[in-house]
Amino acid sequence: MATDSLPPSAPPRTSPFLTPGSHSSASSLSILHLRRDQHTPVILQPSSSPSDGYIEGPVTNTRFGSFPHSTLINQPWGSQIRASEVDTGSRGRKGWEGKGKKRKRGSDEIADEVRPETEEEVEGTRKAIKTSATGFVHILSPTPELWTSSLPHRTQVVYTPDYSYILHRLRARPGSVIIEAGAGSGSFTHAAARAVFDGYPALSIQDEGIQTNASAEPALPGKQNGKVYSFEFHEQRCTALQSEIKDHGLEGIVELTHRDVCTEGFTISNSPPIHASAIFLDLPAPWLALKHLTRRIRRKSLDPSANPEPTTPLTPNPVLHPSLPIHICTFSPCIEQVTRTISTLRSHGWLDISMVELSAKKIETRRERVGLQEEGLRGVNASAANVEEAVERLREVEGRTRWFHEMEARKEKEQEQERDGAEAKKDGEPDDMVKGEMEKENDTVNGKEKEKYTSKASRLASIASRLPTRKLYKEGRLVHRPEPELKMHTSYLVFAIFPREWSDEDEKEAERVWGGREAADRRGGVEEGGELGGSGGGRKEEKRMSKRQRRKEAKRRKDADGGKVEVDGEKTDVESRGN
Amino acid sequence: MRDLIRPDTFVGLRLPSDAIQVVRVVPNTSISIGKYGSFYANHIIGRPYHLTFEVLDKSDTSPAQSGLRIVSASELYADLRDGEASTPSESNDLGVAEGNSGVEYELVGEDGEVVLRTNRAIIDDSSTQTMTMAQIEALKAECTGSGRDLIQKILGSHIALDQKTAFALAKYTLRKTKKYLRSFTVLPVDVPLLAHWILTDKEPIKIMELREETLALMGSLLNLHCTAIHSEPNGHGSGIGSGRWLLIDETSGLLAASTAEKIGVLNQPKALVPSIVNDEHEQANSDADDTATASHSIAQPFKPPRIHSSSSLAYLNTITVIHANSQPNLSLLKYFEFDHANPSPSHPLCRHLKTLSWLQLLAPEDDLAYTEPDTFPNETIQSWKSGRRGNYYRKRRRWERIKSIVDETRAGGFDGLMIATGMDLATVLHHTVPLLRGGAQVVIYSPTVEPLVEISDYYSLGRRTAFITDPPEPGSMPTEDFPLDPTLLLAATIHTVKCRPWQVLPGRTHPLMTGRGSSEGYIFTATRVLPAEGKIEARGNFKRRRVNDGNGSRGSEIVEQTLEPIGRELGEGDGTNIS
Numbered sequence A: 001m002a003t004d005s006l007p008p009s010a011p012p013r014t015s016p017f018l019t020p021g022s023h024s025s026a027s028s029l030s031i032l033h034l035r036r037d038q039h040t041p042v043i044l045q046p047s048s049s050p051s052d053g054y055i056e057g058p059v060t061n062t063r064f065g066s067f068p069h070s071t072l073i074n075q076p077w078g079s080q081i082r083a084s085e086v087d088t089g090s091r092g093r094k095g096w097e098g099k100g101k102k103r104k105r106g107s108d109e110i111a112d113e114v115r116p117e118t119e120e121e122v123e124g125t126r127k128a129i130k131t132s133a134t135g136f137v138h139i140l141s142p143t144p145e146l147w148t149s150s151l152p153h154r155t156q157v158v159y160t161p162d163y164s165y166i167l168h169r170l171r172a173r174p175g176s177v178i179i180e181a182g183a184g185s186g187s188f189t190h191a192a193a194r195a196v197f198d199g200y201p202a203l204s205i206q207d208e209g210i211q212t213n214a215s216a217e218p219a220l221p222g223k224q225n226g227k228v229y230s231f232e233f234h235e236q237r238c239t240a241l242q243s244e245i246k247d248h249g250l251e252g253i254v255e256l257t258h259r260d261v262c263t264e265g266f267t268i269s270n271s272p273p274i275h276a277s278a279i280f281l282d283l284p285a286p287w288l289a290l291k292h293l294t295r296r297i298r299r300k301s302l303d304p305s306a307n308p309e310p311t312t313p314l315t316p317n318p319v320l321h322p323s324l325p326i327h328i329c330t331f332s333p334c335i336e337q338v339t340r341t342i343s344t345l346r347s348h349g350w351l352d353i354s355m356v357e358l359s360a361k362k363i364e365t366r367r368e369r370v371g372l373q374e375e376g377l378r379g380v381n382a383s384a385a386n387v388e389e390a391v392e393r394l395r396e397v398e399g400r401t402r403w404f405h406e407m408e409a410r411k412e413k414e415q416e417q418e419r420d421g422a423e424a425k426k427d428g429e430p431d432d433m434v435k436g437e438m439e440k441e442n443d444t445v446n447g448k449e450k451e452k453y454t455s456k457a458s459r460l461a462s463i464a465s466r467l468p469t470r471k472l473y474k475e476g477r478l479v480h481r482p483e484p485e486l487k488m489h490t491s492y493l494v495f496a497i498f499p500r501e502w503s504d505e506d507e508k509e510a511e512r513v514w515g516g517r518e519a520a521d522r523r524g525g526v527e528e529g530g531e532l533g534g535s536g537g538g539r540k541e542e543k544r545m546s547k548r549q550r551r552k553e554a555k556r557r558k559d560a561d562g563g564k565v566e567v568d569g570e571k572t573d574v575e576s577r578g579n
Numbered sequence B: 001m002r003d004l005i006r007p008d009t010f011v012g013l014r015l016p017s018d019a020i021q022v023v024r025v026v027p028n029t030s031i032s033i034g035k036y037g038s039f040y041a042n043h044i045i046g047r048p049y050h051l052t053f054e055v056l057d058k059s060d061t062s063p064a065q066s067g068l069r070i071v072s073a074s075e076l077y078a079d080l081r082d083g084e085a086s087t088p089s090e091s092n093d094l095g096v097a098e099g100n101s102g103v104e105y106e107l108v109g110e111d112g113e114v115v116l117r118t119n120r121a122i123i124d125d126s127s128t129q130t131m132t133m134a135q136i137e138a139l140k141a142e143c144t145g146s147g148r149d150l151i152q153k154i155l156g157s158h159i160a161l162d163q164k165t166a167f168a169l170a171k172y173t174l175r176k177t178k179k180y181l182r183s184f185t186v187l188p189v190d191v192p193l194l195a196h197w198i199l200t201d202k203e204p205i206k207i208m209e210l211r212e213e214t215l216a217l218m219g220s221l222l223n224l225h226c227t228a229i230h231s232e233p234n235g236h237g238s239g240i241g242s243g244r245w246l247l248i249d250e251t252s253g254l255l256a257a258s259t260a261e262k263i264g265v266l267n268q269p270k271a272l273v274p275s276i277v278n279d280e281h282e283q284a285n286s287d288a289d290d291t292a293t294a295s296h297s298i299a300q301p302f303k304p305p306r307i308h309s310s311s312s313l314a315y316l317n318t319i320t321v322i323h324a325n326s327q328p329n330l331s332l333l334k335y336f337e338f339d340h341a342n343p344s345p346s347h348p349l350c351r352h353l354k355t356l357s358w359l360q361l362l363a364p365e366d367d368l369a370y371t372e373p374d375t376f377p378n379e380t381i382q383s384w385k386s387g388r389r390g391n392y393y394r395k396r397r398r399w400e401r402i403k404s405i406v407d408e409t410r411a412g413g414f415d416g417l418m419i420a421t422g423m424d425l426a427t428v429l430h431h432t433v434p435l436l437r438g439g440a441q442v443v444i445y446s447p448t449v450e451p452l453v454e455i456s457d458y459y460s461l462g463r464r465t466a467f468i469t470d471p472p473e474p475g476s477m478p479t480e481d482f483p484l485d486p487t488l489l490l491a492a493t494i495h496t497v498k499c500r501p502w503q504v505l506p507g508r509t510h511p512l513m514t515g516r517g518s519s520e521g522y523i524f525t526a527t528r529v530l531p532a533e534g535k536i537e538a539r540g541n542f543k544r545r546r547v548n549d550g551n552g553s554r555g556s557e558i559v560e561q562t563l564e565p566i567g568r569e570l571g572e573g574d575g576t577n578i579s
């Protein structure tokens, strides 16, 4: 859950999510892996920081023991770290700041113990930390996946399979700018930050001259780094996420704004245009936010109370990237939300609308052992492995029953004979022989027959004694099945695309540069001025084509046609148009 | 580049059948879209992506080619918007042609109301050109199958309507039919499109039937991301660079392309109009992030004249592919303008993609390419003919590149390992897991679950415990009981994800009736860890007390950790706790 509630230290320059380095470091987030699906995020504190009274310095306690941060800092990622003997009794002595309930317990326990007082003595104690047999953790560098599985839940969150697919469909890549609302618990935020990250913007100013864009190619001048613009209207959530962003070194990459996006939109005043090419809306009513995501908007008058004049000209929306297609995803649990969203998307001219649902599951594998050799072992159903084993066991049971019955019968007979004998005694002594015979018989049954039908207790004992030499990890059948708890439904994912704006003028210009219908017609043998198909507008455009462009066009055709076209007798180069 | 369609790039054409066709847009050529007709490449070059074009008819004046018309969003939704307000029962009345993808939403009602509504849509559309009856007849002749049936139906069954309405309706239907039958949308070729196209339209086997959602999830689980220059290099100054991803890719390069896309080295920045490239300048720039390469690359006896820098390898954000044949199969990279056999030096992959064979990895001395070619004194070289000299330098550069790749790969420290192969995974992991840094993720794709179940079993808790308790002789790995060292990977897990697409039309929202079957696609993940040396005990914290790790309610539980005393029964559903 929450990171240690220690005072935040200076914000890290870089993010352990994006550039973790090779070792864990102080003041930076690490994830302690306790066991499968149990992770504890911890911001490692240097020994000098307030330590809740532990003489060992700051300590994280888990069910597998106590881990002084000094044993966790500067370890290669992935290291297995043993728990330490931590004297909880020392709490409350050194640097004890006191925090609510902790103080209470601490002060109860410490009482009059004498503890080293000087700095050296404290350091000495810290160095002498002894390992404990309570267990270990693995120290991992944080990833959005680990964070998602361990973050403090303030809202429903978007889980890994969903956010992976969403970011994939949104084409969020290094250098992309993505808008997200609402930020909620920040699960999606972290994944989005990783997807778009291509360098630390603050550093690019600091270290001028060094290429900060991490990709192979230098960033185009004026191109901004990948960034997540995040919006959340719930104040506490916003504050909590903001401090996580800071603690995680994501400040330059995630910009969080406290805002109701449905009423106020996405424009951030006093800051450069967002120019996002990807949008993710995880809101109860995403359709209400769509009106702020049109290609053109009416600029609000500076006086917020005044209604925008209907006559104000439409201007390009600074929220959207002017030349890239915009990919949007909305994430809603209910089908009614989907229907409304899609209807609004259509009316705003979004294209390629589609909706999908993801189902993801984890699969467990195990060795399923069946057989009577498992009798009495924990968690195994000791039924016969096969028919032979079943028959053998049945025989055994049968035999024992028979033996039991025989014994019963014999006992009865004995008693009978005893009674008879008592009577017969009066008649003389011939019964001794009978008695002896019977005893002999009894011995045989007890010694030989009974041995065959071992008692349950001794059978279990022999199974248990054989256990240590068995290789259980190789026995049985290897099987797999879904984990016990399934997420049947997360949300519906609605996707749509807004292509770049394309006006008639743009089309005419493209026709002029690349040859519109007319070029094709000319290929068909019709020259300029001839009868043209298609719209009349294009023809006029053709006539207006400058000499230079005609030459270029001709040159292009010449290349394609193997040099058949002559152009004013001049040789021309294909020039860069520079646009 | 996703803003405008550039000459000579590959684009995806989504046809009315929803099939994708990938073509290269070569200027001055005609592009055929099969039964839907053909168009002139220049008619889409310089236009934005995601627009829908309608193929216009050949006119008498341009017999060779037909023109294109951009279909507006309002036109695409004309029929749907009408239906938006209608209730499901109402829309059921609209004679929807079931199972006919092209024309299933035609408003061919038997009642007058629907016709009128349709009529309204036509009148609203100012771009409609008036058509003559002759034209309609001509188009009717052209239409095939259901399209023609519809027209027949309209013209034939609405005798009651006045001539004008029937005519308008026919015109409308024709246009729509034509739109559905003869239009296409131009999509940028990126990894999502490519994956979708190959899986659905091309050869799924080529990419091991890897689904998009699986590919997306793999990227997250691998923690694939761009690494900025300011990150600390791995291994504390070992100089092997960072952001290094190791791949075993038998998906024809789809994994490599996806990795490249997510670390920002897939696309070549390209001008809209081919310009005369200032090679020197570009080279200088793209080398900026690789100054470190030069310093640790193999000392060069001569500074050979640089033809191009194929020998200079990137330091950040690199992909290393190990292949089983003498050459890797990365054929899909051609859609991103990269030919592995003959790489263009300006393509980022030229320096960021490193390939080596298993032989070069495991026994480089046995590979001739790793053997240093003879060196000659400078004077000797100068005395050679230019051909021989060029040959000499080429050979040396080739060797330098291979040696550098092999040495760097063998040095290990990779940030992640992604595998999609038909080879035995145990042998692959045996040689690659040790090459990972602690904390790195292992991600393996398999179309079927069995190979992954087998691997999970090699990392099971029981096997690991047995391994730790009685480790095999050093150097004897792999053994029969331990095909892999189970202490090197943590939390082995199998995931699967599936995307379920829905039809979302007003009043007709439901999951698609059919979908792709066969391979489900499974992902194995685990984290590379560094086991502590010596004996590790983990008896857990048996003293019941509230723990201070911020785990709140879960804190008081007592859970035994992953390492348990041998002989402890491993049943009870935690046979999978190989965490």
Ligand SMILES: C[S@@+](CC[C@H](N)C(=O)[O-])C[C@H]1O[C@@H](n2cnc3c(N)ncnc32)[C@H](O)[C@@H]1O
Pocket (backbone or CB within 6 Å): A155, A156, A157, A158, A181, A182, A183, A184, A185, A186, A187, A188, A189, A231, A232, A233, A234, A237, A259, A260, A261, A262, A263, A282, A283, A284
């Ligand atoms: C389900 S949560 C988002 C969870 C988040 N995607 C994650 O992965 O952690 C929805 C959030 O949207 C916020 N929200 C709802 N309406 C909003 C609005 N109009 N403007 C801004 N935020 C809003 C809520 O406060 C809530 O925190």
